[in-house]
Amino acid sequence: MSRPTVLALATLKPAAMQERLSAEYDLRTTIEDAAGARIVLTSGALGLSAAQMALLPALELIAVNGVGVDAVDLAEARRRGIRVTTTPDVLSDAVAEMALGLAVAVGRRIAEGDRFIRAGSWAAGGKPALGRPVIRGRAGILGYGRIGRSLADLLRGLGMEVLYTARSEKPDAPDAFRPDAQALARDCSLLFVTAAGGTETRGLVDAAVLKALGPEGIVVNVARGPVVDTEALVNALRAGTIAGAGLDVFDDEPTVPPALIEAPNCVLTPHLGSATDAARAAMAALVLENIAAHVAGRPLPTPYEG
Ligand code: 8YV
Numbered sequence: 221m222s223r224p225t226v227l228a229l230a231t232l233k234p235a236a237m238q239e240r241l242s243a244e245y246d247l248r249t250t251i252e253d254a255a256g257a258r259i260v261l262t263s264g265a266l267g268l269s270a271a272q273m274a275l276l277p278a279l280e281l282i283a284v285n286g287v288g289v290d291a292v293d294l295a296e297a298r299r300r301g302i303r304v305t306t307t308p309d310v311l312s313d314a315v316a317e318m319a320l321g322l323a324v325a326v327g328r329r330i331a332e333g334d335r336f337i338r339a340g341s342w343a344a345g346g347k348p349a350l351g352r353p354v355i356r357g358r359a360g361i362l363g364y365g366r367i368g369r370s371l372a373d374l375l376r377g378l379g380m381e382v383l384y385t386a387r388s389e390k391p392d393a394p395d396a397f398r399p400d401a402q403a404l405a406r407d408c409s410l411l412f413v414t415a416a417g418g419t420e421t422r423g424l425v426d427a428a429v430l431k432a433l434g435p436e437g438i439v440v441n442v443a444r445g446p447v448v449d450t451e452a453l454v455n456a457l458r459a460g461t462i463a464g465a466g467l468d469v470f471d472d473e474p475t476v477p478p479a480l481i482e483a484p485n486c487v488l489t490p491h492l493g494s495a496t497d498a499a500r501a502a503m504a505a506l507v508l509e510n511i512a513a514h515v516a517g518r519p520l521p522t523p524y525e526g
Pocket residue numbers: 230263264265285286287288289311491493494
């Protein structure tokens with residue numbers, strides 16, 4: 221029996237997972253070479269557009285190596301009956317850890333201190349600026365899904381008080397609910413953005429939310445760039461409307477606007493949320509399981525249920 225054709229727009233890690241993929245399937249890496257593909261493997265960031273789907277008439281499954289589906293044209297997938305899978309849960313702790321790390325890096329000026337030493341400023345007698353305490357603050361989680369809840373667990377474990385906002389109040393939540401982003405920002409000093417990307421959340425953290433967060437506040441975004449209004453954020457950092465920002469995601473990755481690169485007290489990382497060997501291996505395993513289940517006609521282990 222011929223092996224099903226898989227178009228791999230993303231690469232699985234570790235290499236052994238990618239090798240399994242190419243051993244088990246007829247693997248193609250460019251869309252021009254994959255007209256017969258039944259399956260597309262893509263990342264959360266890359267997704268799959270309707271125009272790309274149009275070049276793939278035999279497409280049955282989009283296997284996302286990640287949890288974000290904002291870059292997948294879900295309406296088109298639904299219209300064509302194309303199934304979508306993601307890799308939930310296995311990356312939540314990694315992303316939560318990254319969010320905490322960014323908050324501490326901003327508050328305690330860790331990246332700034334590193335630059336200070338490397339530039340020779342310490343040796344030259346310079347005095348580093350003081351930071352502010354982070355883990356005694358009140359945390360606000362914007363988007364209380366799997367990642368948001370994993371982060372909330374982590375922060376509560378550190379003894380922090382955690383508030384959250386989501387589309388609706390969760391009856392089983394151990395944390396206090398706030399009805400919207402502004403109310404959440406007003407009541408916390410650390411604002412963690414973990415909401416799904418897409419039109420519904422675009423610009424959710426705007427100038428008013430940053431103003432409500434206030435001059436002692438830190439915003440951390442590990443979700444999707446557009447959830448935070450970049451222009452409003454740059455203005456807030458420049459004006460001291462907030463204390464700082466930790467950003468792992470951007471509007472147009474891998475491009476980071478110069479205004480953010482130059483912004484004071486802003487720590488930038490290149491979309492590293494799920495980038496640990498353990499998380500990526502578990503994600504790859506789930507991708508392979510989903511593809512194998514689809515090909516065998518078994519129920520999908522982790523279909524996207526949006
Ligand atoms: C990576 C992510 O973009 O899960 C997501 O949606 O943003 C990240 O985990 C990625 O998909 C890893 O390949």
